[in-house]
Amino acid sequence: QVQLQESGPGLVKPSQTLSLTCTVSGGSISSGIYYWSWIRQPAGKGLEWIGRIYATGSTNYNPSLKSRATISVDTSKSQFSLRLSSVTAADTAVYYCARDSQLVVAANWGQGSLVTVSS
Amino acid sequence: QSALTQPASVSGSPGQSITISCTGTSSDVGGYNYVSWYQQHPGKAPKLIIYEVSNRPSGVSSRFSGSKSGNTASLTISGLRAEDESDYYCSSYTSSSTVVVFGGGTKLTVL
Numbered sequence: 021q022v023q024l025q026e027s028g029p030g031l032v033k034p035s036q037t038l039s040l041t042c043t044v045s046g047g048s049i050s051s052g053i054y055y056w057s058w059i060r061q062p063a064g065k066g067l068e069w070i071g072r073i074y075a076t077g078s079t080n081y082n083p084s085l086k087s088r089a090t091i092s093v094d095t096s097k098s099q100f101s102l103r104l105s106s107v108t109a110a111d112t113a114v115y116y117c118a119r120d121s122q123l124v125v126a127a128n129w130g131q132g133s134l135v136t137v138s139s
Numbered sequence: 140q141s142a143l144t145q146p147a148s149v150s151g152s153p154g155q156s157i158t159i160s161c162t163g164t165s166s167d168v169g170g171y172n173y174v175s176w177y178q179q180h181p182g183k184a185p186k187l188i189i190y191e192v193s194n195r196p197s198g199v200s201s202r203f204s205g206s207k208s209g210n211t212a213s214l215t216i217s218g219l220r221a222e223d224e225s226d227y228y229c230s231s232y233t234s235s236s237t238v239v240v241f242g243g244g245t246k247l248t249v250l
Binding site for chain 1: 237
């Protein structure tokens with residue numbers, strides 16, 4: 021059974037860059053049938069899709085993030101990462117990494133990582 | 140404002156059935172049979188309970204079922220139990236540049 025685990029700083033200063041990594045175990049990140057996604061959830065609010073990456077490096081992003089998001093993959097480490105630049109308090113949220121199976125959005129989820137943007 | 144519209148809350152008594160709607164457009168829910176539903180308990184990650192409109196992953200109770208009519212998808216939970224009290228979200232692929240959209244979530248209260 022695939023497992024995903026987010027890691028990264030829990031506190032980021034405004035205007036800086038948020039960086040998170042998702043480590044995948046129990047399944048190959050290089051498999052050509054999955055997308056690897058990032059989703060976030062502000063406290064008390066709903067889910068927001070950030071973007072996804074394919075094993076080849078092909079990406080899609082939510083336009084609402086206005087090009088601040090970058091997702092990359094390191095197949096040698098079974099990891100994929102999120103960088104979100106120029107953060108503000110509005111970016112404070114629990115960030116989840118997830119695996120999309122075939123055309124199923126977020127079939128498997130990490131446990132989530134709380135990131136707070138504050139000086 | 141979420142791209143897909145869900146009621147903020149629904150409630151039901153143990154043993155009853157409830158239905159949660161998820162309304163989109165012909166560009167998302169109405170245009171694809173790739174609607175998924177998730178259950179999220181407080182402080183936990185969401186869990187996939189329905190995919191491709193009406194399919195259940197292995198291990199998900201048959202009390203959960205999904206359907207779609209036009210631009211609206213629905214999640215029905217039959218034989219309500221206390222442990223069903225949770226937040227529920229829908230998602231869909233979309234032909235817009237957003238690619239994936241979520242509903243705003245519905246809080247289910249078991250009375």
